[in-house]
Amino acid sequence: MTPLDSIDAWVLDVDGCLVRTARAGGAGGAPMPDAVRFVAALKAAGHEVLVCTNASEEPPRTYARHLREHGFDIDDDRFVTAGSAAADFIAAEHPGARVLAVGGEGLRDPLRRLGVTPADPDDPSLADVVVVGAARSYTTAELNAAGLAVDAGAAFYTTVDVPWFHGGIGRSICASAAVAHGIGWAAGAEPEVLGKPSPALAATLSRRLGRPAGRVAVVGDALVEVRLARHMGAHALLVLSGATTRERLDDLSQEERPDALYADVAELYQLLTPRLDQSEGVTA
Known part of the structure:
Protein backbone atom coordinates (compact mmCIF):
# COMPACT_ATOMS: atom_id res chain seq x y z
CA MET A 1 0.00 0.00 0.00
CA GLY A 83 -2.38 23.15 -23.72
CA SER A 84 -0.61 25.24 -21.07
CA ALA A 85 2.00 22.51 -20.56
CA ALA A 86 2.66 22.42 -24.30
CA ALA A 87 3.06 26.21 -24.37
CA ASP A 88 5.54 26.10 -21.47
CA PHE A 89 7.64 23.47 -23.22
CA ILE A 90 7.63 25.18 -26.62
CA ALA A 91 8.51 28.60 -25.17
CA ALA A 92 11.47 27.07 -23.34
CA GLU A 93 12.71 24.73 -26.07
CA HIS A 94 12.04 26.84 -29.17
CA PRO A 95 12.77 30.48 -28.28
CA GLY A 96 12.08 32.83 -31.17
CA ALA A 97 10.39 30.16 -33.29
CA ARG A 98 7.26 30.80 -35.36
CA VAL A 99 4.67 28.42 -33.97
CA LEU A 100 1.58 27.18 -35.78
CA ALA A 101 -1.05 26.32 -33.16
CA VAL A 102 -3.63 23.99 -34.66
CA GLY A 103 -6.30 24.23 -31.98
CA GLY A 104 -8.43 26.58 -29.93
CA GLU A 105 -7.79 29.31 -27.35
CA GLY A 106 -6.70 26.70 -24.85
CA LEU A 107 -3.50 26.43 -26.86
CA ARG A 108 -3.22 29.89 -28.40
CA ASP A 109 -3.82 31.86 -25.19
CA PRO A 110 -0.96 30.26 -23.17
CA LEU A 111 1.39 30.67 -26.15
CA ARG A 112 0.48 34.38 -26.45
CA ARG A 113 1.01 34.93 -22.72
CA LEU A 114 4.51 33.50 -23.04
CA GLY A 115 5.34 35.77 -25.98
CA VAL A 116 5.57 33.01 -28.57
CA THR A 117 5.44 34.24 -32.18
CA PRO A 118 2.38 32.80 -33.95
CA ALA A 119 2.49 31.50 -37.50
CA ASP A 120 -0.43 32.42 -39.77
CA PRO A 121 -1.76 29.38 -41.70
CA ASP A 122 -2.43 31.68 -44.67
CA ASP A 123 1.19 32.89 -44.72
CA PRO A 124 3.18 31.12 -47.47
CA SER A 125 6.29 30.96 -45.26
CA LEU A 126 6.33 27.75 -43.24
CA ALA A 127 6.17 27.51 -39.45
CA ASP A 128 9.17 26.34 -37.41
CA VAL A 129 7.00 24.45 -34.95
CA VAL A 130 3.57 22.82 -35.25
CA VAL A 131 1.51 21.93 -32.18
CA VAL A 132 -1.97 20.38 -32.21
CA GLY A 133 -4.55 20.87 -29.46
CA ALA A 134 -8.30 20.53 -29.05
CA ALA A 135 -10.77 22.71 -30.93
CA ARG A 136 -14.46 22.68 -31.86
CA SER A 137 -13.38 22.62 -35.51
CA TYR A 138 -10.26 22.76 -37.68
CA THR A 139 -9.84 24.59 -40.98
CA THR A 140 -8.42 23.21 -44.18
CA ALA A 141 -5.91 26.08 -44.18
CA GLU A 142 -4.61 25.05 -40.73
CA LEU A 143 -4.28 21.39 -41.68
CA ASN A 144 -2.57 22.19 -44.96
CA ALA A 145 -0.12 24.64 -43.38
CA ALA A 146 0.65 22.15 -40.62
CA GLY A 147 1.23 19.29 -43.05
CA LEU A 148 3.51 21.36 -45.27
CA ALA A 149 5.54 22.64 -42.32
CA VAL A 150 5.99 19.20 -40.77
CA ASP A 151 6.86 17.71 -44.15
CA ALA A 152 9.58 20.39 -44.46
CA GLY A 153 11.04 19.47 -41.07
CA ALA A 154 9.17 21.59 -38.51
CA ALA A 155 9.18 20.31 -34.93
CA PHE A 156 5.86 18.50 -34.43
CA TYR A 157 3.92 18.19 -31.17
CA THR A 158 0.50 17.16 -29.93
CA THR A 159 -1.13 17.87 -26.58
CA VAL A 160 -2.44 14.30 -26.25
CA ASP A 161 -2.01 10.89 -27.86
CA VAL A 162 -4.93 8.84 -26.56
CA PRO A 163 -7.76 7.63 -28.82
CA TRP A 164 -10.67 8.15 -26.44
CA PHE A 165 -11.86 10.63 -23.81
CA HIS A 166 -13.74 9.20 -20.81
CA GLY A 167 -14.96 11.47 -18.02
CA GLY A 168 -17.22 8.99 -16.26
CA ILE A 169 -20.16 9.39 -18.66
CA GLY A 170 -19.60 7.37 -21.82
CA ARG A 171 -16.64 8.06 -24.08
CA SER A 172 -15.88 10.11 -27.18
CA ILE A 173 -13.08 10.19 -29.71
CA CYS A 174 -10.12 12.43 -28.89
CA ALA A 175 -10.31 14.73 -31.90
CA SER A 176 -6.97 16.49 -31.32
CA ALA A 177 -5.08 13.18 -31.29
CA ALA A 178 -6.89 12.10 -34.46
CA VAL A 179 -6.04 15.40 -36.18
CA ALA A 180 -2.39 15.23 -35.08
CA HIS A 181 -2.01 11.73 -36.44
CA GLY A 182 -3.76 12.74 -39.65
CA ILE A 183 -1.19 15.49 -40.15
CA GLY A 184 1.57 13.05 -39.28
CA TRP A 185 0.22 10.47 -41.70
CA ALA A 186 0.30 13.02 -44.53
CA ALA A 187 3.77 14.32 -43.65
CA GLY A 188 5.35 11.01 -42.63
CA ALA A 189 6.08 12.06 -39.05
CA GLU A 190 5.04 11.11 -35.51
CA PRO A 191 4.06 13.94 -33.14
CA GLU A 192 5.75 14.19 -29.74
CA VAL A 193 3.26 14.28 -26.86
CA LEU A 194 3.47 17.22 -24.43
CA GLY A 195 0.44 16.46 -22.22
Whole structure:
Protein backbone atom coordinates (compact mmCIF):
# COMPACT_ATOMS: atom_id res chain seq x y z
CA MET A 1 0.00 0.00 0.00
CA THR A 2 1.10 3.55 -0.69
CA PRO A 3 2.20 5.28 2.56
CA LEU A 4 -0.39 8.08 2.59
CA ASP A 5 1.24 9.64 5.66
CA SER A 6 4.30 10.49 3.55
CA ILE A 7 2.36 12.41 0.87
CA ASP A 8 1.92 16.18 1.05
CA ALA A 9 1.82 17.14 -2.64
CA TRP A 10 -0.85 16.09 -5.10
CA VAL A 11 -1.52 16.11 -8.85
CA LEU A 12 -5.26 15.57 -9.31
CA ASP A 13 -6.94 14.62 -12.56
CA VAL A 14 -10.31 16.21 -13.39
CA ASP A 15 -12.53 14.16 -15.69
CA GLY A 16 -13.54 10.81 -14.23
CA CYS A 17 -11.67 11.65 -11.03
CA LEU A 18 -12.86 14.94 -9.47
CA VAL A 19 -15.76 15.44 -11.89
CA ARG A 20 -18.14 13.12 -13.72
CA THR A 21 -18.65 14.64 -17.17
CA ALA A 22 -19.00 13.95 -20.87
CA ARG A 23 -16.83 16.94 -21.83
CA ALA A 24 -13.11 17.43 -21.26
CA GLY A 25 -11.96 19.73 -18.47
CA GLY A 26 -14.96 19.16 -16.22
CA ALA A 27 -17.25 21.48 -18.18
CA GLY A 28 -20.93 20.69 -17.72
CA GLY A 29 -20.20 17.94 -15.21
CA ALA A 30 -20.91 17.30 -11.54
CA PRO A 31 -18.44 16.71 -8.71
CA MET A 32 -17.71 13.14 -7.73
CA PRO A 33 -18.85 12.22 -4.19
CA ASP A 34 -16.65 13.93 -1.56
CA ALA A 35 -14.39 15.42 -4.25
CA VAL A 36 -14.90 18.99 -3.03
CA ARG A 37 -14.24 17.92 0.56
CA PHE A 38 -11.15 16.02 -0.55
CA VAL A 39 -9.53 19.05 -2.22
CA ALA A 40 -10.52 21.35 0.67
CA ALA A 41 -9.05 18.98 3.25
CA LEU A 42 -5.75 18.73 1.39
CA LYS A 43 -5.45 22.50 1.19
CA ALA A 44 -6.48 22.98 4.83
CA ALA A 45 -3.69 20.60 5.84
CA GLY A 46 -1.16 22.75 3.97
CA HIS A 47 -0.57 20.27 1.16
CA GLU A 48 0.48 21.38 -2.32
CA VAL A 49 -2.29 20.72 -4.86
CA LEU A 50 -2.18 20.98 -8.65
CA VAL A 51 -5.14 20.06 -10.82
CA CYS A 52 -4.06 18.70 -14.19
CA THR A 53 -6.15 17.77 -17.22
CA ASN A 54 -5.39 16.62 -20.73
CA ALA A 55 -8.03 19.05 -21.97
CA SER A 56 -6.70 21.85 -24.17
CA GLU A 57 -9.69 23.50 -25.84
CA GLU A 58 -9.95 26.28 -23.20
CA PRO A 59 -7.32 28.17 -21.16
CA PRO A 60 -6.63 26.97 -17.60
CA ARG A 61 -8.53 29.88 -16.04
CA THR A 62 -11.73 28.81 -17.82
CA TYR A 63 -11.54 25.25 -16.51
CA ALA A 64 -10.58 26.48 -13.03
CA ARG A 65 -13.65 28.73 -13.03
CA HIS A 66 -15.85 25.73 -13.92
CA LEU A 67 -14.49 23.89 -10.88
CA ARG A 68 -14.98 26.88 -8.57
CA GLU A 69 -18.60 27.09 -9.71
CA HIS A 70 -18.95 23.54 -8.37
CA GLY A 71 -17.40 24.50 -5.02
CA PHE A 72 -13.79 23.46 -5.60
CA ASP A 73 -11.18 25.78 -4.09
CA ILE A 74 -8.85 25.88 -7.10
CA ASP A 75 -7.02 29.04 -8.19
CA ASP A 76 -6.26 29.69 -11.85
CA ASP A 77 -2.53 29.26 -11.34
CA ARG A 78 -2.99 25.81 -9.77
CA PHE A 79 -4.69 24.43 -12.87
CA VAL A 80 -2.51 22.88 -15.58
CA THR A 81 -3.85 21.81 -18.97
CA ALA A 82 -2.21 19.87 -21.78
CA GLY A 83 -2.38 23.15 -23.72
CA SER A 84 -0.61 25.24 -21.07
CA ALA A 85 2.00 22.51 -20.56
CA ALA A 86 2.66 22.42 -24.30
CA ALA A 87 3.06 26.21 -24.37
CA ASP A 88 5.54 26.10 -21.47
CA PHE A 89 7.64 23.47 -23.22
CA ILE A 90 7.63 25.18 -26.62
CA ALA A 91 8.51 28.60 -25.17
CA ALA A 92 11.47 27.07 -23.34
CA GLU A 93 12.71 24.73 -26.07
CA HIS A 94 12.04 26.84 -29.17
CA PRO A 95 12.77 30.48 -28.28
CA GLY A 96 12.08 32.83 -31.17
CA ALA A 97 10.39 30.16 -33.29
CA ARG A 98 7.26 30.80 -35.36
CA VAL A 99 4.67 28.42 -33.97
CA LEU A 100 1.58 27.18 -35.78
CA ALA A 101 -1.05 26.32 -33.16
CA VAL A 102 -3.63 23.99 -34.66
CA GLY A 103 -6.30 24.23 -31.98
CA GLY A 104 -8.43 26.58 -29.93
CA GLU A 105 -7.79 29.31 -27.35
CA GLY A 106 -6.70 26.70 -24.85
CA LEU A 107 -3.50 26.43 -26.86
CA ARG A 108 -3.22 29.89 -28.40
CA ASP A 109 -3.82 31.86 -25.19
CA PRO A 110 -0.96 30.26 -23.17
CA LEU A 111 1.39 30.67 -26.15
CA ARG A 112 0.48 34.38 -26.45
CA ARG A 113 1.01 34.93 -22.72
CA LEU A 114 4.51 33.50 -23.04
CA GLY A 115 5.34 35.77 -25.98
CA VAL A 116 5.57 33.01 -28.57
CA THR A 117 5.44 34.24 -32.18
CA PRO A 118 2.38 32.80 -33.95
CA ALA A 119 2.49 31.50 -37.50
CA ASP A 120 -0.43 32.42 -39.77
CA PRO A 121 -1.76 29.38 -41.70
CA ASP A 122 -2.43 31.68 -44.67
CA ASP A 123 1.19 32.89 -44.72
CA PRO A 124 3.18 31.12 -47.47
CA SER A 125 6.29 30.96 -45.26
CA LEU A 126 6.33 27.75 -43.24
CA ALA A 127 6.17 27.51 -39.45
CA ASP A 128 9.17 26.34 -37.41
CA VAL A 129 7.00 24.45 -34.95
CA VAL A 130 3.57 22.82 -35.25
CA VAL A 131 1.51 21.93 -32.18
CA VAL A 132 -1.97 20.38 -32.21
CA GLY A 133 -4.55 20.87 -29.46
CA ALA A 134 -8.30 20.53 -29.05
CA ALA A 135 -10.77 22.71 -30.93
CA ARG A 136 -14.46 22.68 -31.86
CA SER A 137 -13.38 22.62 -35.51
CA TYR A 138 -10.26 22.76 -37.68
CA THR A 139 -9.84 24.59 -40.98
CA THR A 140 -8.42 23.21 -44.18
CA ALA A 141 -5.91 26.08 -44.18
CA GLU A 142 -4.61 25.05 -40.73
CA LEU A 143 -4.28 21.39 -41.68
CA ASN A 144 -2.57 22.19 -44.96
CA ALA A 145 -0.12 24.64 -43.38
CA ALA A 146 0.65 22.15 -40.62
CA GLY A 147 1.23 19.29 -43.05
CA LEU A 148 3.51 21.36 -45.27
CA ALA A 149 5.54 22.64 -42.32
CA VAL A 150 5.99 19.20 -40.77
CA ASP A 151 6.86 17.71 -44.15
CA ALA A 152 9.58 20.39 -44.46
CA GLY A 153 11.04 19.47 -41.07
CA ALA A 154 9.17 21.59 -38.51
CA ALA A 155 9.18 20.31 -34.93
CA PHE A 156 5.86 18.50 -34.43
CA TYR A 157 3.92 18.19 -31.17
CA THR A 158 0.50 17.16 -29.93
CA THR A 159 -1.13 17.87 -26.58
CA VAL A 160 -2.44 14.30 -26.25
CA ASP A 161 -2.01 10.89 -27.86
CA VAL A 162 -4.93 8.84 -26.56
CA PRO A 163 -7.76 7.63 -28.82
CA TRP A 164 -10.67 8.15 -26.44
CA PHE A 165 -11.86 10.63 -23.81
CA HIS A 166 -13.74 9.20 -20.81
CA GLY A 167 -14.96 11.47 -18.02
CA GLY A 168 -17.22 8.99 -16.26
CA ILE A 169 -20.16 9.39 -18.66
CA GLY A 170 -19.60 7.37 -21.82
CA ARG A 171 -16.64 8.06 -24.08
CA SER A 172 -15.88 10.11 -27.18
CA ILE A 173 -13.08 10.19 -29.71
CA CYS A 174 -10.12 12.43 -28.89
CA ALA A 175 -10.31 14.73 -31.90
CA SER A 176 -6.97 16.49 -31.32
CA ALA A 177 -5.08 13.18 -31.29
CA ALA A 178 -6.89 12.10 -34.46
CA VAL A 179 -6.04 15.40 -36.18
CA ALA A 180 -2.39 15.23 -35.08
CA HIS A 181 -2.01 11.73 -36.44
CA GLY A 182 -3.76 12.74 -39.65
CA ILE A 183 -1.19 15.49 -40.15
CA GLY A 184 1.57 13.05 -39.28
CA TRP A 185 0.22 10.47 -41.70
CA ALA A 186 0.30 13.02 -44.53
CA ALA A 187 3.77 14.32 -43.65
CA GLY A 188 5.35 11.01 -42.63
CA ALA A 189 6.08 12.06 -39.05
CA GLU A 190 5.04 11.11 -35.51
CA PRO A 191 4.06 13.94 -33.14
CA GLU A 192 5.75 14.19 -29.74
CA VAL A 193 3.26 14.28 -26.86
CA LEU A 194 3.47 17.22 -24.43
CA GLY A 195 0.44 16.46 -22.22
CA LYS A 196 -0.10 13.38 -20.06
CA PRO A 197 1.91 11.23 -19.62
CA SER A 198 4.92 12.95 -21.19
CA PRO A 199 8.25 13.52 -19.43
CA ALA A 200 7.89 17.20 -20.40
CA LEU A 201 4.69 17.53 -18.36
CA ALA A 202 6.17 15.47 -15.55
CA ALA A 203 9.09 17.89 -15.28
CA THR A 204 6.76 20.91 -15.27
CA LEU A 205 4.56 19.47 -12.52
CA SER A 206 7.53 18.40 -10.39
CA ARG A 207 9.07 21.84 -10.67
CA ARG A 208 5.84 23.59 -9.72
CA LEU A 209 5.16 21.34 -6.73
CA GLY A 210 8.68 21.77 -5.38
CA ARG A 211 8.52 18.63 -3.24
CA PRO A 212 10.63 15.45 -3.30
CA ALA A 213 9.12 12.80 -5.58
CA GLY A 214 8.48 10.42 -2.67
CA ARG A 215 6.08 12.95 -1.16
CA VAL A 216 4.04 13.38 -4.36
CA ALA A 217 0.97 11.43 -5.49
CA VAL A 218 -0.72 11.50 -8.88
CA VAL A 219 -4.43 10.67 -8.65
CA GLY A 220 -6.45 9.84 -11.75
CA ASP A 221 -8.82 7.41 -13.43
CA ALA A 222 -6.71 6.53 -16.48
CA LEU A 223 -3.48 4.66 -17.09
CA VAL A 224 -1.88 7.83 -18.46
CA GLU A 225 -1.87 9.09 -14.86
CA VAL A 226 0.04 5.98 -13.80
CA ARG A 227 2.61 6.57 -16.53
CA LEU A 228 2.81 10.26 -15.58
CA ALA A 229 3.53 9.27 -11.98
CA ARG A 230 6.29 6.94 -13.14
CA HIS A 231 7.96 9.78 -15.06
CA MET A 232 7.74 11.94 -11.93
CA GLY A 233 8.95 9.20 -9.59
CA ALA A 234 5.72 9.80 -7.67
CA HIS A 235 3.07 7.50 -6.18
CA ALA A 236 0.39 6.42 -8.70
CA LEU A 237 -3.11 6.29 -7.15
CA LEU A 238 -5.82 5.05 -9.52
CA VAL A 239 -9.56 5.52 -9.05
CA LEU A 240 -12.11 3.32 -10.79
CA SER A 241 -14.68 6.06 -11.39
CA GLY A 242 -13.80 6.82 -15.01
CA ALA A 243 -11.77 5.32 -17.81
CA THR A 244 -10.28 2.21 -16.18
CA THR A 245 -11.92 -0.97 -14.92
CA ARG A 246 -10.43 -3.49 -12.51
CA GLU A 247 -10.46 -6.07 -15.30
CA ARG A 248 -8.32 -3.80 -17.48
CA LEU A 249 -5.53 -4.07 -14.91
CA ASP A 250 -5.27 -7.86 -15.15
CA ASP A 251 -3.15 -7.80 -18.30
CA LEU A 252 -0.74 -5.10 -17.15
CA SER A 253 2.83 -5.53 -16.01
CA GLN A 254 3.82 -4.56 -12.47
CA GLU A 255 5.37 -1.34 -13.79
CA GLU A 256 2.13 -0.37 -15.52
CA ARG A 257 -0.03 -1.03 -12.47
CA PRO A 258 -0.91 1.71 -9.98
CA ASP A 259 0.61 1.71 -6.51
CA ALA A 260 -2.85 1.83 -4.96
CA LEU A 261 -6.40 1.37 -6.22
CA TYR A 262 -9.58 3.06 -4.96
CA ALA A 263 -13.21 2.99 -6.00
CA ASP A 264 -13.22 6.81 -6.20
CA VAL A 265 -11.82 9.89 -4.47
CA ALA A 266 -14.47 9.46 -1.74
CA GLU A 267 -12.72 6.26 -0.61
CA LEU A 268 -9.35 8.01 -0.66
CA TYR A 269 -10.80 10.95 1.27
CA GLN A 270 -12.20 8.66 3.97
CA LEU A 271 -8.81 6.98 4.38
CA LEU A 272 -7.07 10.34 4.61
CA THR A 273 -9.57 11.96 7.00
CA PRO A 274 -7.84 10.75 10.20
CA ARG A 275 -4.51 12.02 8.82
CA LEU A 276 -5.56 15.53 7.84
CA ASP A 277 -6.58 18.55 9.86
CA GLN A 278 -10.19 19.15 8.86
CA SER A 279 -11.31 22.70 8.12
CA GLU A 280 -14.65 23.94 9.48
CA GLY A 281 -17.56 24.52 7.15
CA VAL A 282 -16.37 22.44 4.19
CA THR A 283 -19.37 21.53 2.08
CA ALA A 284 -19.85 18.74 -0.43
